[in-house]
Amino acid sequence: MSEAYALSIRVEDAPEKATLLYDAECGFCTYWARRWAMKIGDALQIVALQRRGDRFHAISQRDLLEAIHLVDVEGRVWRGAAAVYKAASLRARYRLPWWMYRYVPGFRQLSEWVYRLVANNRMTASRLTRWMRRELPDDVPK
Numbered sequence: 001m002s003e004a005y006a007l008s009i010r011v012e013d014a015p016e017k018a019t020l021l022y023d024a025e026c027g028f029c030t031y032w033a034r035r036w037a038m039k040i041g042d043a044l045q046i047v048a049l050q051r052r053g054d055r056f057h058a059i060s061q062r063d064l065l066e067a068i069h070l071v072d073v074e075g076r077v078w079r080g081a082a083a084v085y086k087a088a089s090l091r092a093r094y095r096l097p098w099w100m101y102r103y104v105p106g107f108r109q110l111s112e113w114v115y116r117l118v119a120n121n122r123m124t125a126s127r128l129t130r131w132m133r134r135e136l137p138d139d140v141p142k
Contacts, residue, residue, distance in 0.1 A: 011058045014075035017045045020087050021056065021069045024048030028118075028126035029068065036087055043090040067119060080119075081111035 022033040033046045047055075049064040059069055059077060070083035078086045082101065089098035100107045118125045 009058045009077050010075040011056050011071055011077060012075065013055055014073055015045070015055075015071055016073065018043060018073060018087060018090055019056075019071045020044060020046045020083065021049050021052060021059070021064055021071065022046060023065060023068075024050050026122050026126075028122045028129060031126070031129060033068070036084075039094070040087060040091050044087055067115070081108075081115040084115070085111070 020033055020036065022029045024030055030048075037044055037046045049061070056069075056071055059071075063069070063079070067080040068083050070078040070087050072078070072086070085098040085101045088094035097111075101111055102108070
């Protein structure tokens, strides 16, 4: 398995479980982090970047606010669409997008472009998610 899409940084305090770091002040981010945690199950833990404490300081606050990050059990750090697909791949039924990200020409670039488009328009994406799904919990910030 190619690891070419991991960031060049590693964290020294590798977690026992893959850890998805998300912005809890973003309702869209919170909704999708919780949803993926439910789908992936015990192999994934989610941690709000605002509650990370003394962990994962190799990743700057600025980077964490710009994109979701995944820290795997070996301390490798994934960002953006790569983090989403890598997290999803922890469950066998969701491995195809991760494989496509790594091996299908153009899929990585398209995925990162779409990720950036959504990340730059979180409020609109959150509204669309609420409108289409109507299942955002009341405690998710808007």
